[in-house]
Amino acid sequence: MEPPYPPLTTTFTPPPGCFGTFPSWAIHGTVHWFLQAETWNATTCFPTSFQFNPTATVTYSPGICPSGWTSACNSLKTFIGSIETIHTCCPSGLGCFPKDPDHRWESNFPCASPLYNIDRSAWSIPATASVASSQYNYAIQIMSQNSPSPGLSNTPTRTSVSAGTSSGSVLPSIVIPYPPRPGLAPGAKAAIAVGTILGVIFLAVIVYMAWRLGRQRRGTPVVSQPEAMQQPVQAYWGNSEGLRGQPFNTGNLNANQNPAMELGVEEPRK
Structure with missing residues (x-):
């Protein structure tokens, strides 16, 4: 969100029951769905001007974390002339984490x-579903100004190189050519070309004679080899203990038989 930012100078206190112990977690696998608390989208549980749309995040400035919330993490944002700290406020017990x-x-x-x-x-969770066993919640962002940023100004400057002139104009580049290399005489060049051609012809004759000699020793005509037969493609199902090492045709692979596992989630029951 671009400035101006709405202020949050008084401590906002959510009503009782806004953020209890109601489990709110994600289940993903064959079907993706998310279990939410009933009060998550309640406007009374968040400060004025809060946006539930993640593409329209509101940053309060100046701002104070609501009652029962703490600054879980922060990041720096640089403006012309100052560096601002963006604090991410989370309910107590919750924190920031790598996405x-x-x-x-x-x-x-x-x-x-x-x-x-x-x-x-x-909760009638299918055994084949993976569960991200964490409670999730919205974040409230507030901004606090730290200090003037040294070296920043409202007008950008351009660095130029001058040679003592009053106008300060940039001098053009000077290109210094390499000295010419000594060349060969025309007669030497012709001799090298003729020698190269003769060498290629001599090598071709040797290869042909060797091929003829080998053919006469075998006493059989050279025939083209038949193309290799196409074999059925096989692979091994390596993620299931019950099917480990058993071959199967990849064309019959059913992705739902083995949902993808991720770090930090509880594996489905076998």
Whole structure:
């Protein structure tokens, strides 16, 4: 969001029940879906002007983290003449983390909790589904000005090179050519060309004679070899203990038999 930024100078206190222990986590595999708390999109749980659209993130300046929220991480943003610190406020117990490109929901919910165990049977989670066992939440961004940035000004300057002239104009480049190399006489060049041609002809004659000699020794005419037969392509299913080492045709591969596993997620039950 470009300036001006809305202020958040008073401590915002969310109503009770906005951010409880309701499990909010992502399940991905054959079907992608996300379990959310009922209060996530409640405007009363967030400060005024907060945007639930991740492409229209609001940064408050000056700003204070809401009550029960802490500055989980920060980053620097440079403007003309100053360096600003962007703080990411998360509910207590949640923090910032490196985003996984396979977890598409993390761009919307930057705050996450540590991993915890999930009761699959209580939530009817399929055994073939992978679960990102973290609680996610929106983040509130605030900005604080640090200090003037040295070396920055409103007008950019251009560096020029002059040679003591009053106008300060840049001198043109000076190209110094290499000295010419001594060449060969025309007669020497002709001799080299003739010798090269004769050498190529002599080598071709030797190759032909060797081929004829080998053919006479075998006593059989040279025939073209038949093309190799196309063999069926086989591979090995290496990620399943029950099928390890068993060959199968790749044309019959069913991707749903072995959903992709990711770091930081609970593997599906076998």
